[in-house]
Amino acid sequence: MSLNGKAAIVGAYEHPTRNAENLSVLRLHADVAKGALADAGLTRDDIDGYFCAGDAPGLGSATVAEYLGLKLRHVDSTECGGSAPILHVAHAAAAIAAGRCNVALITLAGRPRAAMAEAQARAAAAGPGKDGKPAKPALALRPPDPDCPELAFELPYGPSTQNLYAMVAQRHMHEFGTTSEQLAWIKVAASHHAQHNPNAMLRKVVTVDDVVNSPMVSDPLHRLDCCVMSDGGGALIVARPEIARQLKRPLVMVRGTGEAPKHGMGGRIDLTWSAAAWSGPRAFEEAGITPAQIQYASLYDSFTITVLMQLEDLGFCKKGEGGRFVMDGGLISGVGRLPFNTDGGGLCNNHPANRGGVTKVIEAVRQLRGEAHPAVQVRDCTWALANGIGGALASRHTAGTLILERV
Amino acid sequence: MARKIPKPMVQAETAAYWQAADAGRLLVKRCTACGEFHHYPRDICPHCLSDATEWVDAAGTGTVYACSTMGQGEAAYTLAYVTLDEGPTMLTNLVGGDAARYQIGQKVRVVFTPSEGGPAVPMFTPV
Ligand SMILES: [Zn+2]
Numbered sequence: 001m002s003l004n005g006k007a008a009i010v011g012a013y014e015h016p017t018r019n020a021e022n023l024s025v026l027r028l029h030a031d032v033a034k035g036a037l038a039d040a041g042l043t044r045d046d047i048d049g050y051f052c053a054g055d056a057p058g059l060g061s062a063t064v065a066e067y068l069g070l071k072l073r074h075v076d077s078t079e080c081g082g083s084a085p086i087l088h089v090a091h092a093a094a095a096i097a098a099g100r101c102n103v104a105l106i107t108l109a110g111r112p113r114a115a116m117a118e119a120q121a122r123a124a125a126a127g128p129g130k131d132g133k134p135a136k137p138a139l140a141l142r143p144p145d146p147d148c149p150e151l152a153f154e155l156p157y158g159p160s161t162q163n164l165y166a167m168v169a170q171r172h173m174h175e176f177g178t179t180s181e182q183l184a185w186i187k188v189a190a191s192h193h194a195q196h197n198p199n200a201m202l203r204k205v206v207t208v209d210d211v212v213n214s215p216m217v218s219d220p221l222h223r224l225d226c227c228v229m230s231d232g233g234g235a236l237i238v239a240r241p242e243i244a245r246q247l248k249r250p251l252v253m254v255r256g257t258g259e260a261p262k263h264g265m266g267g268r269i270d271l272t273w274s275a276a277a278w279s280g281p282r283a284f285e286e287a288g289i290t291p292a293q294i295q296y297a298s299l300y301d302s303f304t305i306t307v308l309m310q311l312e313d314l315g316f317c318k319k320g321e322g323g324r325f326v327m328d329g330g331l332i333s334g335v336g337r338l339p340f341n342t343d344g345g346g347l348c349n350n351h352p353a354n355r356g357g358v359t360k361v362i363e364a365v366r367q368l369r370g371e372a373h374p375a376v377q378v379r380d381c382t383w384a385l386a387n388g389i390g391g392a393l394a395s396r397h398t399a400g401t402l403i404l405e406r407v
Numbered sequence: 408m409a410r411k412i413p414k415p416m417v418q419a420e421t422a423a424y425w426q427a428a429d430a431g432r433l434l435v436k437r438c439t440a441c442g443e444f445h446h447y448p449r450d451i452c453p454h455c456l457s458d459a460t461e462w463v464d465a466a467g468t469g470t471v472y473a474c475s476t477m478g479q480g481e482a483a484y485t486l487a488y489v490t491l492d493e494g495p496t497m498l499t500n501l502v503g504g505d506a507a508r509y510q511i512g513q514k515v516r517v518v519f520t521p522s523e524g525g526p527a528v529p530m531f532t533p534v
Binding site for chain 1: 410412413414415416417418420421443444445446447449452453454472473474475476477484486487488490494495496497498499500511522528530
């Protein structure tokens with residue numbers, strides 16, 4: 001069944017907090033849920049479907065439902081990392097189309113920055129270890145799952161988000177001649193947008209030189225090729241079109257959806273493409289449009305290379321030509337062919353809970369409603385795309401693509 | 408080596424791989440139904456879902472598919488994908504030699520590095 005026209009996004013809210021020292025994770029989920037309800041002009045009791053992923057504490061849907069006093073008849077806790085909220089919009093549209101709920105709430109929130117600071121404070125208070133060196137902060141990370149077989153063949157080698165994405169960048173450079181300067185243009189574009197966002201963590205406009213001269217994190221990715229780490233979150237409300245039309249908000253219709261995981265494929269590793277090469281075409285087919293018709297794109301910018309891969313895999317340019325596409329301001333609103341992440345994105349604005357998917361949809365909704373900052377608003381924005389890459393590009397990840405139309 | 412290698416989580420399905428690694432041998436899984444090699448090793452072939460998989464001694468040589476060096480000084484280490492001569496590409500570390508000269512396409516051979524309280528772990532070094 002096509003989901004085109006089966007649901008609309010009626011509420012969107014981004015938490016203004018970037019450091020949630022004094023807020024619990026559940027409080028953050030509640031804050032964003034209330035913000036999205038207020039934005040939609042709906043009440044808590046209108047919600048009959050709820051969607052969350054692994055960032056929701058405890059038993060996820062039940063834990064959040066209790067905190068918020070939700071009475072639900074449909075829940076979905078599809079977990080696929082930072083891309084989850086993008087898939088949740090599609091799943092909410094499917095549930096609405098199937099008659100399983102009328103108004104769905106999606107929340108994402110977390111406080112990794114505050115948790116890191118707390119761990120550092122605890123380590124400092126504990127004093128030096130037996131070897132006389134300061135104790136390392138012990139972060140309360142989940143222990144590795146012993147039933148996850150691939151971890152045995154990865155963890156001994158020290159994979160991190162940074163070095164996994166760095167290998168993708170290195171391979172892309174090797175096969176297509178992509179350069180660090182080209183990747184830097186992605187950060188430059190994000191910073192041009194972030195200067196207009198008072199909530200953005202990094203508001204300073206940077207140059208290509210700033211990016212390539214920033215410290216190397218994992219060869220060939222520099223510090224400014226990486227996204228920020230922030231607390232906060234966001235929420236969305238998806239509703240049956242009949243309900244959406246009764247609300248006093250511009251109508252943002254779900255037109256196309258696609259999702260797919262990509263993994264190690266038994267050792268047939270090819271880092272030159274992402275799962276967006278699968279999720280994108282499905283979304284465009286469902287929407288009945290082509291990439292050339294998209295006027296604004298929210299692309300998951302965990303790293304600059306992530307954006308480059310999505311541009312190619314979603315069909316905005318040919319494989320290998322992403323570097324040329326982003327050069328000279330190709331992604332800057334008002335300058336380039338495809339304005340992207342006009343809120344500053346994960347590279348400059350925020351990346352709440354280390355999962356940025358929800359913020360991608362929120363800025364797409366702002367663009368379609370004409371509510372983005374005037375300096376970055378795309379004129380007559382009718383078609384927008386949001387894409388998420390959850391997990392890690394070089395090992396296993398899930399891509400979700402969403403195409404939205406202002407009607 | 409400055410960096411401590413975490414102990415791999417050994418399961419019944421992969422015990423033979425780690426026993427061999429601890430004895431200085433690299434095993435790779437092959438499926439007798441479709442003839443394909445795979446990595447990480449498992450009972451069921453990811454290419455055809457057959458359970459007719461067998462352990463084979465790998466040549467222990469391969470080619471760097473991608474690599475990235477992270478960290479400074481003694482803490483620096485190189486994550487890599489190495490494509491084995493048998494076909495599958497595995498996540499690993501490059502060790503030995505000059506890290507600045509590790510590059511895609513480089514020929515490498517397996518070496519075994521002790522882990523903390525577990526079996527030795529296969530890594531690769533320039534030929
Ligand atoms: Zn097979």
